[in-house]
């Protein structure tokens with residue numbers, strides 16, 4: 398397959414701005430996402446984490462600057478997948494939602510049923526396969542969406558607060574899935590508010606404040622020697638304004 | 639023919655005239671809704687998913703046409719199909735085909751407008767998710783139509799109800815010819831003016847029953863679909 402030969406990495410943002418009307422969501426961001434351990438995106442509410450992930454996915458075109466995936470600037474989907482902050486379930490069963498993702502990813506029809514089962518089992522939802530997806534709880538929907546994103550066998554997996562509505566056990570479970578995906582070669586780019594989770598998962602940390610890249614450092618450096626005053630107070634659980 | 643019988647006896651005895659009139663009405667209206675759906679569903683989806691200059695005006699126009707006066711539609715189709723009209727050569731005036739065309743024009747804006755609204759709302763909700771899954775334009779249309787199938791069927795039922803109940807267009811373009819283009823509504827109009835009330839009332843009862851059945855079906859479908867796919 399032609400597509401397999403192309404890679405989306407490195408993902409490079411070159412002076413990327415994103416604005417809607419008078420609001421600036423991202424302000425002249427420079428960032429390189431390279432293969433390796435998960436990149437965690439941190440920042441207070443409204444800092445621009447979701448906006449950054451949407452630009453990285455190609456869902457939003459920057460209003461200035463350029464984004465490139467493996468040197469290509471067309472937003473046409475390569476092997477990227479994204480778990481949205483508020484996932485949308487199609488008006489179908491849980492299994493049909495995952496099967497839909499598989500079909501879009503080019504999985505041949507005769508293998509879809511088995512793959513669907515595999516993926517649902519992986520996110521711990523096999524028992525809910527036949528249920529209408531929109532009737533599931535928020536946490537369950539988030540895990541269906543994770544299964545649907547994994548169906549793409551992504552090279553870059555963008556996750557927007559994937560555990561925000563999960564209970565502690567489900568959170569650990571999803572973190573294991575994410576680590577597994579990471580170890581099998583997927584590049585994880587993930588927004589999170591849970592500092593414990595960031596410590597558990599992060600290779601490097603991207604810290605945003607008001608649409609600006611405030612800090613990009615290895616996880617160790619970010620927590621032990623934050624370079625900016627904003628990061629220091631954020632780590633200590635204080636309000637960053 | 640039906641002198642001395644009352645409306646209920648007419649219906650119960652399965653009066654041949656009555657049955658043929660009901661059958662013709664249903665056939666014409668079903669055909670009209672089918673034609674309107676074949677044109678209206680893609681047209682509505684297209685209006686929902688594309689942006690072009692003049693789109694807003696077109697949306698307003700289609701919405702406005704939902705309330706087209708049936709007699710005006712009838713008159714327009716009459717002029718088009720009449721011997722001296724642009725489509726006069728086909729000789730369709732005063733045939734069931736002309737009635738299907740006229741009713742389809744009446745129903746088309748209803749189906750197109752409701753489809754546009756439904757698909758546009760759903761697209762707003764699905765856009766990021768479908769884009770993130772790499773769904774191209776044909777796949778989008780298919781997914782949106784399928785996931786809004788219950789709303790769209792409701793729209794078609796609404797169109798059916800409007801077409802089945804109207805009298806103006808079919809009277810004008812069909813000519814109310816006995817045994818050929820006489821429908822429930824035109825028969826009611828004619829027989830009432832002639833004073834044959836039992837047949838008019840019998841047909842009226844059937845028509846009301848039909849409309850109620852359609853609305854019950856729409857309601858049932860809604861309830862059922864909410865349980866199935868919510």
Ligand SMILES: Nc1ncnc2c1ncn2[C@@H]1O[C@H](COP(=O)(O)OP(=O)(O)OP(=O)(O)O)[C@@H](O)[C@H]1O
Nearest residue numbers: 417420421422440441442443444445446447448449
């Ligand atoms: N479509 C839009 N139009 C205008 N402003 C927007 C739009 N989308 C987001 N914003 C604004 O841009 C800023 C960044 O939003 P974004 O969703 O990226 O923040 P976030 O870091 O993901 O926040 P959270 O932690 O709450 O998820 C916010 O102030 C938000 O109000």
Ligand SMILES: [Mg+2]
Nearest residue numbers: 446447482557
């Ligand atoms: Mg967000």
